[in-house]
Amino acid sequence: MNRFLSRRSFSALACVAVVALGMSGPARAADEAADVFIKRVSSDILDAIKADKSIKNGEINKIIALVDQRVMPNVNFSRMTASAAGPAWRQATPEQQKRLQDEFKILLVRTYSGALGQVSDQSIALRPLRAAADDKEVLVRTELRGKGDPIQLDYRVEKAADGSWKVYNMNVMGIWLVENYKTQFAQEINAKGIDGLITSLSERNKSNARASQ
Amino acid sequence: MMWQPLHRWITFVAMAAWLALVSGCATGPNANPKDPLEPMNRSISKFNEVLDDNVLKPTAKGYRDVTPQLVQTGVRNVFNNLSDIWSTVNNGLQLKGRDTAESLMRSVVNTVFGIYGIFDVATEIGLERHPEDFGQTLGAWGVPNGPYLVLPLFGPSTLRDTAGMPVDTSVDYVRNLDHIATRNSALAVRIIDKRSGLLDAGNMLNQAAIDKYTFTRDAYLQYRRNQVFDGNPPDEDDLVDVSPESVTPSAK
Numbered sequence: 024m025n026r027f028l029s030r031r032s033f034s035a036l037a038c039v040a041v042v043a044l045g046m047s048g049p050a051r052a053a054d055e056a057a058d059v060f061i062k063r064v065s066s067d068i069l070d071a072i073k074a075d076k077s078i079k080n081g082e083i084n085k086i087i088a089l090v091d092q093r094v095m096p097n098v099n100f101s102r103m104t105a106s107a108a109g110p111a112w113r114q115a116t117p118e119q120q121k122r123l124q125d126e127f128k129i130l131l132v133r134t135y136s137g138a139l140g141q142v143s144d145q146s147i148a149l150r151p152l153r154a155a156a157d158d159k160e161v162l163v164r165t166e167l168r169g170k171g172d173p174i175q176l177d178y179r180v181e182k183a184a185d186g187s188w189k190v191y192n193m194n195v196m197g198i199w200l201v202e203n204y205k206t207q208f209a210q211e212i213n214a215k216g217i218d219g220l221i222t223s224l225s226e227r228n229k230s231n232a233r234a235s236q
Numbered sequence: 237m238m239w240q241p242l243h244r245w246i247t248f249v250a251m252a253a254w255l256a257l258v259s260g261c262a263t264g265p266n267a268n269p270k271d272p273l274e275p276m277n278r279s280i281s282k283f284n285e286v287l288d289d290n291v292l293k294p295t296a297k298g299y300r301d302v303t304p305q306l307v308q309t310g311v312r313n314v315f316n317n318l319s320d321i322w323s324t325v326n327n328g329l330q331l332k333g334r335d336t337a338e339s340l341m342r343s344v345v346n347t348v349f350g351i352y353g354i355f356d357v358a359t360e361i362g363l364e365r366h367p368e369d370f371g372q373t374l375g376a377w378g379v380p381n382g383p384y385l386v387l388p389l390f391g392p393s394t395l396r397d398t399a400g401m402p403v404d405t406s407v408d409y410v411r412n413l414d415h416i417a418t419r420n421s422a423l424a425v426r427i428i429d430k431r432s433g434l435l436d437a438g439n440m441l442n443q444a445a446i447d448k449y450t451f452t453r454d455a456y457l458q459y460r461r462n463q464v465f466d467g468n469p470p471d472e473d474d475l476v477d478v479s480p481e482s483v484t485p486s487a488k
Contacts, residue, residue, distance in 0.1 A: 130443075130444065134443045134444035137436065137439065137440055137443075138436075138440065141436070164467075164468075172365055173364075175462075175467050194458075194462075196459060197458055197459050197461065197462020197463065197467065197469065198459050198462070199458060202458060203451060203454045203455055203458065204446075205454075206268070206454055207445070207446045207447050207450045207451060208446075210446075210447060211446060223446055224446065227443075227446055234443070
């Protein structure tokens with residue numbers, strides 16, 4: 024009896040280990056289709072929000088933690104920032120690039136945190152994918168369904184060197200995030216240089232932080 | 237009878253074009269090609285913002301906080317139902333067979349079973365909305381945007397969408413109500429309902445934008461383009477060009 028128990032618990036343990044390995048290994052990500060990847064990550068995030076009351080109450084630190092854990096590993100944020108900044112990105116020093124990325128990230132997390140707080144019974148539905156199996160850059164189209172009209176949510180994803188997918192642009196109701204910051208970034212850079220843009224972003228972040236207190 | 241609205245429309249478009257021309261002369265060399273009238277648009281935006289902060293936004297907030305959710309949904313459904321009828325016509329003008337049929341079915345189902353549209357039965361049974369206005373129809377026919385325009389009271393638009401507006405309003409059920417008091421209160425409720433639906437978006441806009449005017453303009457132009465192409469716009473040349481060279485150094 025004892026032996027049976029121990030054998031059973033051992034095999035259960037082995038099962039857990041196999042599942043865990045399968046989950047974390049890049050092997051799984053490599054053969055995952057782009058739309059399956061988006062569906063998995065976004066459902067994962069929706070579930071995490073639904074499970075945590077403090078996020079729904081708009082607790083900013085909790086939301087930032089959620090974004091860092093579940094969103095950022097799946098995003099090529101330096102590519103996003105670079106495309107928004109345009110040609111000026113290449114002239115920026117690595118230190119400027121890092122500061123620009125950090126401030127831009129805070130701005131986006133803060134503005135989207137309000138939307139994350141609104142999540143209640145929504146779910147993600149995939150729209151038809153038009154991509155060949157070996158495409159390195161794919162447009163994944165989805166819909167956020169809940170009460171009211173469905174909301175169009177599209178993502179541009181790229182295949183990273185390790186075979187995993189990374190998001191590098193997204194749109195809400197047809198409004199692409201990177202494109203919508205491009206002109207504003209260019210305005211600031213033309214007027215005050217890349218440091219001026221970083222300062223404007225950090226000032227906006229500070230005033231947003233004050234407003235939410 | 238037939239000529240009066242057409243005449244008004246021509247006057248309206250001529251005025252808009254004239255305005256565009258006159259103020260076009262005043263713009264500097266750095267003008268955005270999509271927005272040659274930026275100086276004029278910016279001042280009208282400011283005017284709209286003051287009006288919104290002082291009148292519309294407080295009213296919409298009050299409406300949202302005081303009116304029961306059920307009533308708010310009912311009100312929105314009624315106006316959506318009325319616009320579905322006009323969407324049917326516009327879908328037809330764009331030769332979209334399925335969307336036309338669905339929009340027509342929606343208005344029939346909601347008017348009959350949803351008691352004049354108070355309940356959105358059509359969505360429950362899987363008939364989706366396909367909102368279309370005349371500006372979108374013109375876009376689908378290949379009429380270009382023209383310059384971006386900010387209209388007093390109405391907000392972001394383009395020359396094409398502005399030209400489409402009088403057509404939308406001339407067949408607008410609410411505007412054609414005979415009883416003036418009913419018509420005015422219905423118009424007011426519709427505006428407040430629209431604005432209350434945008435309260436959260438407005439808060440987000442205030443936080444997200446570095447320059448609110450540019451943010452709104454770029455978002456509006458992208459949004460309308462997406463609508464004209466029903467959610468699948470072809471790549472725009474200057475949008476695809478995220479020049480890979482500029483990205484590579486950051487990738488590692």
